[in-house]
Amino acid sequence: MDIDLLKTFLEVNKTRHFGRAADNLYLTPAAVSARVRQLEQILGVELFLRTRNNIQLTLEGERLL
Structure with missing residues (x-):
């Protein structure tokens, strides 16, 4: 399993927003x-x-x- 997938999951959970998670992850x-x-x-x-x-x-x- 790709660690980036898990990092993305955690960031979406933290922000509760795909757009804010994207900004934080530079995606x-x-x-x-x-x-x-x-x-x-x-x-x-x-x-x-x-x-x-x-x-x-x-x-x-x-x-x-």
């Missing part, structure tokens, strides 16, 4: 989203519940922390 929001999706595919679970104005960890996301 685009699309790249952050792609990394989170890739990690979710590797693990076979959804890590975040995404709504228009909110990002929450799923139970699986909490376990990964």
Whole structure:
């Protein structure tokens, strides 16, 4: 597993925002989203519940922390 995927997951969890996480990681929001999706595919679970104005960890996301 790529350590950058885990760093991205942690930053999104910390900021609760893909755009702010992208700024902090010097990436685009699309790249952050792609990394989170890739990690979710590797693990076979959804890590975040995404709504228009909110990002929450799923139970699986909490376990990964």
